[in-house]
Amino acid sequence: MAGVTVTGVTKAYGKKRGVVDLSLDVADGEFFVVLGPSGAGKTTTLKAVAGLVEIDGGSVSIGGRDMAGVQPYHRRVAMAFESYALYPQRTVSENLASPLRSGRTGTYSAGEQQTRIEAVTTTLGINHLLERFPRELSNGQRQRVALGRVLVRPADAYLLDEPLSHLDAKLRAAMRAELKQLGSMSNTTSLYVTHDYQEALALGDRIAVLREGRLVQVGTPEEVWHHPVDSFVAKALGQPEINLLEAVVDDGDLVAAGGGVRLPVPRGLDLRAGDRARLGLRPRDLTLVPGEDVAGESLDRGQLVLQESADVEVLQVEGRVRLAERLGRAVELEVDLGGGHHLIAVDESEAPLAEGDAVRLAIPRRRVHVFAAGAPDEDTPALGTTAVGAVPAGAGIGKEEQR
Numbered sequence: 001m002a003g004v005t006v007t008g009v010t011k012a013y014g015k016k017r018g019v020v021d022l023s024l025d026v027a028d029g030e031f032f033v034v035l036g037p038s039g040a041g042k043t044t045t046l047k048a049v050a051g052l053v054e055i056d057g058g059s060v061s062i063g064g065r066d067m068a069g070v071q072p073y074h075r076r077v078a079m080a081f082e083s084y085a086l087y088p089q090r091t092v093s094e095n096l097a098s099p100l101r102s103g104r105t106g107t108y109s110a111g112e113q114q115t116r117i118e119a120v121t122t123t124l125g126i127n128h129l130l131e132r133f134p135r136e137l138s139n140g141q142r143q144r145v146a147l148g149r150v151l152v153r154p155a156d157a158y159l160l161d162e163p164l165s166h167l168d169a170k171l172r173a174a175m176r177a178e179l180k181q182l183g184s185m186s187n188t189t190s191l192y193v194t195h196d197y198q199e200a201l202a203l204g205d206r207i208a209v210l211r212e213g214r215l216v217q218v219g220t221p222e223e224v225w226h227h228p229v230d231s232f233v234a235k236a237l238g239q240p241e242i243n244l245l246e247a248v249v250d251d252g253d254l255v256a257a258g259g260g261v262r263l264p265v266p267r268g269l270d271l272r273a274g275d276r277a278r279l280g281l282r283p284r285d286l287t288l289v290p291g292e293d294v295a296g297e298s299l300d301r302g303q304l305v306l307q308e309s310a311d312v313e314v315l316q317v318e319g320r321v322r323l324a325e326r327l328g329r330a331v332e333l334e335v336d337l338g339g340g341h342h343l344i345a346v347d348e349s350e351a352p353l354a355e356g357d358a359v360r361l362a363i364p365r366r367r368v369h370v371f372a373a374g375a376p377d378e379d380t381p382a383l384g385t386t387a388v389g390a391v392p393a394g395a396g397i398g399k400e401e402q403r
């Protein structure tokens with residue numbers, strides 16, 4: 001086993017940017033997730049570590065050893081690609097055994113081979129497929145067998161590129177849990193690429209977020225969730241996406257949504273009268289305040305009321321339901337704040353809601369993110385550390401976001 005260090009790596013494909021000056025430090029035994037949208041450079045990162053692309057600059061070391069000039073074959077890494085290559089003429093069992101028979105990673109007695117294969121097939125839930133041929137498997141089953149072929153082989157580091165992408169949602173969730181268990185059991189260094197934020201939050205000891213070939217942030221799931229360094233990271237994590245409201249400072253308050261939203265400028269932020277900023281409110285942090293009649297007066301004036309309740313630091317927002325769409329147990333609401341402003345909220349209270357209903361939403365003040373102002377499509381940095389989030393006990397980020 002070994003840590004993996006990527007230092008200032010740059011790789012271009014002709015004029016196309018792969019990764020730019022990328023540095024990552026993956027600890028020995030860490031499950032490290034690389035998250036980003038399509039084209040962000042995730043696969044290029046793995047290939048640079050595996051030695052499958054020639055890098056233009058920077059260095060990669062595995063277990064403290066510089067990999068310059070070291071062929072992929074000799075790097076002691078095992079890589080699984082999204083395209084799952086299996087020997088078509090061999091059974092699943094033979095496919096799984098072949099990496100152990102090649103002699104490349106040492107020799108194994110029949111008993112040792114059996115033990116390794118059993119551990120992996122049990123984790124991946126493919127024991128019942130051992131005698132089948134690849135053509136007799138579904139895409140999801142084939143992907144699991146291909147992943148099995150990687151995990152069965154001892155390696156200093158596993159490089160996994162979207163290994164769950166062909167599984168349906170339920171199986172993915174189950175496999176996440178299994179993979180996490182396998183990772184912590186074997187304590188193997190893993191670099192895991194995904195564009196799925198739920199997978200990243202559930203699996204990663206740490207997560208690196210990439211955009212256009214560059215590292216934007218690296219941190220634990222709690223850090224990237226509660227303290228996104230910019231609005232890009234905030235948007236990359238969470239579905240539906242975080243709500244962003246343009247705001248201006250007036251009389252010590254951040255004022256948004258046409259003058260109806262007032263939030264005292266959080267302590268520690270250097271914002272003065274007239275300064276612009278952007279508020280970020282996650283849909284799942286906005287909860288419906290139950291059992292209250294919302295007067296609706298302010299709504300009729302097209303106003304949003306955002307008040308700080310007396311005792312706890314909770315902000316309340318009033319609006320009217322414009323759209324209510326059920327997503328399993330939860331309901332996604334589009335709440336009209338008047339003046340052309342709206343918020344998306346996800347409610348799990350099972351309150352009967354219809355379009356046109358007046359509602360009140362609450363959000364803990366510490367969950368309101370503040371970003372620098374910018375053009376509508378521009379990503380801007382977080383200001384200060386307003387969304388200080390002690391994660392409530394028992395409310396793991398992964399669990400919270402997997403609903």
Ligand SMILES: Nc1ncnc2c1ncn2[C@@H]1O[C@H](COP(=O)(O)OP(=O)(O)OP(=O)(O)O)[C@@H](O)[C@H]1O
Nearest residue numbers: 013016017018037038039040041042043044045195
């Ligand atoms: N062999 C190649 N030739 C030319 N351009 C490439 C090649 N491989 C990758 N690129 C380009 O490099 C950039 C980064 O690609 P990469 O595959 O690393 O991204 P990614 O984050 O893994 O994306 P995806 O999630 O779509 O796989 C993209 O713009 C891509 O088009």
